[in-house]
Amino acid sequence: MVRFLVLVALAAALLAAGCGGSNSSSGSGSGSNAPAGGRYPGGGVAAPDTGSTAPASGSKVQVTLQNITFTPGTVHAKVGQTIVWTNKDSINHNVTAMSGATFKSSDFGQGQTFSQKLTKAGTISYACTIHPGMTGKIVVTAA
16 A cells, blocks of 8 residues: 555656756747546546636737646637747746647746737637646637
């Protein structure tokens, strides 16, 4: 029983440490999209829904990467606005469009940012490809 608990603790520590990656400078360029049941292949669990924002009125929309989650999970923005992702975790992340757009950041560390200007209306699903289950969504409307 003790060995089992040690293995569980070790697995949890490795999961919390995330996958490696290299630091890079800031690049330029949210609810969970989990499958039914909230589980991913390989046993990952979906992050909790972190809410969504109302349509943004400034030129920039902020998304925070913290606790291996995009917050807010879903943002509403307009064509011409820029989404700025800021990593507040002590581990590296990236931002990769999965559908609705084409962009991919390099891995970036704590305090660094990645930005993407929105050029067309539609829904963009994105993820951190380092951390399974870390997903977000941008709903883009005409300006």
